[in-house]
Amino acid sequence: MSTPSTPHTPDNQNDTRQSQHTPTDAPRSIAIIGAGLAGTGAALALARAGYRVDLYSDRTRDALRDEVPATGTAILFGASRTADAQIIDDLYADNPAAHFAASAAGLANPDNPSGVDSFPARYTYEAQSVDARLRADDRLAAFLDLTGDTAGDATGSAFHVTRVTPPDLDRIAADHDLTLVATGKGGLADAFTTDHERTPYPGPQRRVLTVTATGLPSDHLFSGRAEVPGVNNALLSLHEEGEVFVGPYLHKDGLDAWVILAWARPGTATEQAFSEATDAESSLRILQDLHRRVLPDVADDLDQLRPIEADPHSWLAGAVTPRVRRPVGYTDGGSLVAALGDTAIAVDPIAGQGAQLGDFQVAALVEGLTAAETSGQPWDADLLTDLFEAHWDNHGAAGVAVTSLFLGDPLYAEVAGAFFGSAGADPAYATALFSLFSEPAPALTLRTAEDVAGLVASFSQKVTA
Ligand SMILES: Cc1cc2nc3c(=O)[nH]c(=O)nc-3n(C[C@H](O)[C@H](O)[C@H](O)COP(=O)(O)OP(=O)(O)OC[C@H]3O[C@@H](n4cnc5c(N)ncnc54)[C@H](O)[C@@H]3O)c2cc1C
Incomplete structure (x- = not known):
């Protein structure tokens, strides 16, 4: 366990008023900036807990769902589904296309006639693989149902479409009992300083290319790979220049789709190829070519996939700079703000931890805030730091560590x-x-x-x- 982070507390901080609340007051007000998975999840769960929530988004609901790529694949690999169920009912449980329970691990081996050594694994859990845009939209819809409409309801909860600037944040934080920043890896994340002790690498370890495509049924059994019959199978393959995951995926428009998620080590031909992706079609072609070159046993299967024409945003390219941030920060005016989701902990997606950590953090935060309210404990920097430390001990440190393991860290x-x-x-x-x-x-x-x-x-x- 690492040393707890010490929050920066400027002289002019004004969070003392947060201890003045009494149970007879109107519901406490919470501002949440960012309507990704973490922001929408927190908004819904906190509004359901009876708080007045202002959720701020730089995009409209329609734009969040239809005009941007998913910020990630956001597969929930088992244990985190319990935390997710604390935030929102499982709306996808009955959809077989949204689940898989086995993976064939593959290790590229040119000496093997098939080109790959393959090892089947039956999970001890069921992974749920749903487009993050659909998950966030369902959270937002449930939040809007609670508020009546975007103009607010009796408790005053509301959805505001505006890009929040640092001066806005200052004003918002001064006007609310608690302000949570869930703007992902960028946005207002700079309100929080980096915790260098907990941040595993100074920069990205892989270039990432991902695309969602259709053309294979979700119960497809890949030729040449060891398979587990009776459940949907995914593939995780390691080759000299990187890694590839291929798995069933419920696309936001309800399509029975597949996601290909691939990583390239720096300085490799694979990295060069990834940098040439310009749209969903070229991304899919690059990933099909990659399989033909280094994972030939499943190349014919991958060639059956085709881009989703109705969704030009079904691809994503880039690299994740890992960063663990201090859990609390202060606006220029001295108001307290707390980090949530990727703003708090951002990791390379290779071990699928980011959205899972966000779910765990949101579920524990809601419990922690309501428990503090009941016991009369103020919502101050100490409480928010303690809640983050518990999240770090219970999930965060392990999420960061397993990411290093799958990145092939020498450790x-x-x-x-x-x-x-x-x-x-x-x-x-x-x-x-x-x-x-x-x-x-x-x-x-x-x-x-x-x-x-x-x-x-x-x-x-x-x-x-
Ligand atoms: C390729 C890839 C694959 C992944 N696969 C998995 C996986 O399988 N499993 C898993 O658990 N995790 C996975 N992740 C991680 C996961 O996707 C993220 O952890 C998660 O989506 C982060 O959600 P968030 O709400 O914290 O941030 P975001 O999704 O980034 O949301 C932030 C929101 O804030 C908005 N915003 C930004 N600035 C402002 C502003 N100033 N004002 C108002 N709004 C603002 C943004 O537009 C956005 O809507 C993956 C990530 C990647 C990149």
Whole structure:
């Protein structure tokens, strides 16, 4: 466990008024900046908890859903679905196209006639794979239902479409009992200083290219890969120049789709190819070519995919700069603000942690704020820091660690060798590896082949594949 972060507290801070609230007052007011998954989730859950919520978005509801790419794939890999269910009812539970429960791990191997060593893993959980734009839109719709309409209701909750500037933030934070900044990796995130001790790398470790496409049914069994029948299968493949995930995905328009999510190591031909993506069609072609070149066993399958014509935003290219920020900051005028979602913890998507961490953080924040209200504890910097520290201890540190493991950090060299060295002989190895997407805590202590064997032993009983 790392040393708790110490918030910067300027002399002119004005959060003392936050301790003056009494239970007989009108509902406390909360401002949330940013209507991504974290912002919409917090708005809905806090409004449901009885608070007056002002949700600020730089885009209209329609634009958020239809005029931008998803900020990420946002697969919920198991344990985080419980936190998600604390925020909003599971609206996708009955949709088989939105779930998968097995992955064939593949290790490119030119000496293998198929070009790949393949290891099937049956999960001990069910991953839910739903377009982040649909998830956020459903949260926003439920929030708007509570408010009556965008103009506000009896408690005064409302959705405001405006790009919040730092002076706006100053004013908003001064006018609300609590202000949460959920503007993702950019936006107003600079209101919070970087926690360098917890930030694992100074810059991006991979270039990322992703596209959503149709053409294969969600229960497709890939040729040439070890498969687990009876559940939807995904693929996670490692090759010399990077990694690729291919999995079923419920597109925002209800299409039974697939997402291809690929990472390129710096300085490789794959990275160069990714930089040439200009739209969904070229992204898909680049990723199909990549499979033809380094993962040929599934190249014919991937060639059946085609772009989603109705959604020109179904692709995304770039690189994530990892950053863990101090949980609280102050506006120029000295008002307290707290970081939420990617604004608080941004990680490379290779281990699928970002949206999951956001869900855990929102669920715990709502519980923490209501408990503090009941006990008369002020909503001040100490409380918000304590809540973030608990989130860091329960989920954040592990999410960051498992991301480093999947990025091939030298710290985990023996661990990676142990997983892949034994996965062919014992399916529990691949299952244990995939369990880390859902429950990453073991990544905090896994260092040796012996550690891996210990983790795998706990899965041997559960593996049915
Ligand atoms: C390629 C990729 C794949 C991923 N896959 C997964 C995965 O499988 N599982 C997983 O758990 N996570 C995954 N993630 C991470 C996940 O997508 C993010 O953690 C999550 O979407 C972040 O949500 P957020 O609400 O914190 O931020 P965002 O989604 O970035 O939302 C921020 C919102 O704030 C708005 N905004 C910005 N500035 C302002 C302003 N000044 N005023 C008003 N509004 C503003 C933005 O327009 C945006 O709507 C992936 C990420 C990437 C890049």
